[in-house]
Amino acid sequence: MTWQYNPRVAIVRGLRTPFAKAGTTYAKLDALELGKIVVSELLQRSEIEPREVNEVIYGTVIPSVKAANIAREIVLGTGLPRTIPGFTVSRACASSNTALTSGADMISRGYADTVVVGGAESLSTVPILFSRRFAEILVAASKQKTMAGKLGRFRKLRPKDLAPDTPALAESVTGLTMGESCEIMAKENGVTRDAQDRFALQSHQRAASAIAQGWFNDEVMSFPIPPDYESVAETDNLVRADTTLDALSQLRPVFDRNFGTITAGNASGLTDGASAILLMSEDKAKALGIKPIGFLKSYAYAALDPFDQLLQGPAFAIPIALDRAKLTLKDVDVVEMHEAFAAQVLSNIAWLGSKAIAETKLGRSEPVGELDPEAINPTGGSIAIGHPFGATGARIITSVCNHLQRTGKQYGLISVCAAGGQGSAVVVERE
Numbered sequence: 001m002t003w004q005y006n007p008r009v010a011i012v013r014g015l016r017t018p019f020a021k022a023g024t025t026y027a028k029l030d031a032l033e034l035g036k037i038v039v040s041e042l043l044q045r046s047e048i049e050p051r052e053v054n055e056v057i058y059g060t061v062i063p064s065v066k067a068a069n070i071a072r073e074i075v076l077g078t079g080l081p082r083t084i085p086g087f088t089v090s091r092a093c094a095s096s097n098t099a100l101t102s103g104a105d106m107i108s109r110g111y112a113d114t115v116v117v118g119g120a121e122s123l124s125t126v127p128i129l130f131s132r133r134f135a136e137i138l139v140a141a142s143k144q145k146t147m148a149g150k151l152g153r154f155r156k157l158r159p160k161d162l163a164p165d166t167p168a169l170a171e172s173v174t175g176l177t178m179g180e181s182c183e184i185m186a187k188e189n190g191v192t193r194d195a196q197d198r199f200a201l202q203s204h205q206r207a208a209s210a211i212a213q214g215w216f217n218d219e220v221m222s223f224p225i226p227p228d229y230e231s232v233a234e235t236d237n238l239v240r241a242d243t244t245l246d247a248l249s250q251l252r253p254v255f256d257r258n259f260g261t262i263t264a265g266n267a268s269g270l271t272d273g274a275s276a277i278l279l280m281s282e283d284k285a286k287a288l289g290i291k292p293i294g295f296l297k298s299y300a301y302a303a304l305d306p307f308d309q310l311l312q313g314p315a316f317a318i319p320i321a322l323d324r325a326k327l328t329l330k331d332v333d334v335v336e337m338h339e340a341f342a343a344q345v346l347s348n349i350a351w352l353g354s355k356a357i358a359e360t361k362l363g364r365s366e367p368v369g370e371l372d373p374e375a376i377n378p379t380g381g382s383i384a385i386g387h388p389f390g391a392t393g394a395r396i397i398t399s400v401c402n403h404l405q406r407t408g409k410q411y412g413l414i415s416v417c418a419a420g421g422q423g424s425a426v427v428v429e430r431e
């Protein structure tokens, strides 16, 4: 390949597995299996020589203890030339955004011209750890040379040592789960249960409509499911075309049972899935005669104190990404905000439109801009489609690019909130 500086990064195409509720379609597949499946198919559909790929960058939030660098394992497990390096990134739910922007940075510096990025998550196969004491006894027993010695160690076990040590879903500094934190946000921003349920309904209706119209055909693959290959994964299984406002309003709050507003219906569900995007320098795509689905224009990451409103990261990242693109919210044609919870999206929108928040938190004299909840997420969002943490960012970036292609519009804005108070924003353009 010819190494040359090319600041424009082409999003050649993106692909994902259908997303599935944890414990269902992909109950026996881990994130690596899902990642290998989608990267293989992406490269086949792209019709490029695998040796053209310079790097694989992949995101995951709950890593495998046996294959910590999932990106390199994907290279080794998909028939890609084993000389292609790969590294893994983690920025909670914005991990595949981070994979994409890391790949784009390599391309814009001229260090690479073809990079595969993406992310995967399997909440069906989350590693369950032994307690610390059980682990110590196992190690001590393994060092004993005789069976009697080993049994002697195990005799020290107490029933409570056998209790599994499950991965924490709570924030390390606040001790609150995402759902609990979002309940506080809903209350502080005055986001009602009805507004959340209406937004969730819109998410399902739009995702169902997008699927029915074949809008996801180019971005969602189908495949026979290993290990027995007897059934086929064809479509997202969390989308409920038939849900109603009445059904949503009947669901009980989950995170604050007495006074809460967040339910299984207006939250994103625990999901398995994988996504991938092929990035190239614009020159390389042109040289190969490839028409990309879009181009990366700018991006930004930002963070706030998790003791503040945990999932408001997008309100901080969006204005920075827009400034870097020399655009305002009014210039953007398609906005997709990742829906961790309806209350989170509505809270992000409230902060973007607030002069007081602009002045006190964002260091700006004017609000970032008004967003109508009905004007965003035209093909549904994570509430309906699901949210495999590491895979979501690349899902949204692909969807927004394809939507710009369908509508002939120019600018797209993507935001994702992430654990630890982080936010990601990406601006893409059609041509």
Ligand SMILES: CC(C)(COP(=O)(O)OP(=O)(O)OC[C@H]1O[C@@H](n2cnc3c(N)ncnc32)[C@H](O)[C@@H]1OP(=O)(O)O)[C@@H](O)C(=O)NCCC(=O)NCCS
Pocket: 093, 178, 179, 204, 240, 243, 244, 247, 248, 251, 254, 263, 264, 265, 266, 267, 268, 269, 270, 340, 341, 417, 418
């Ligand atoms: C909210 C949460 C606890 C719900 O989990 P769950 O109880 O397994 O959810 P289910 O899908 O089984 O739904 C519970 C019930 O609501 C019903 N329901 C869910 N969505 C519905 C909808 N749109 N319309 C009608 N009913 C719905 C289900 O049918 C089910 O009813 P049942 O109990 O009669 O079978 C879980 O999805 C969660 O933790 N989500 C948040 C994840 C998170 O924090 N992500 C990080 C964000 S970045």
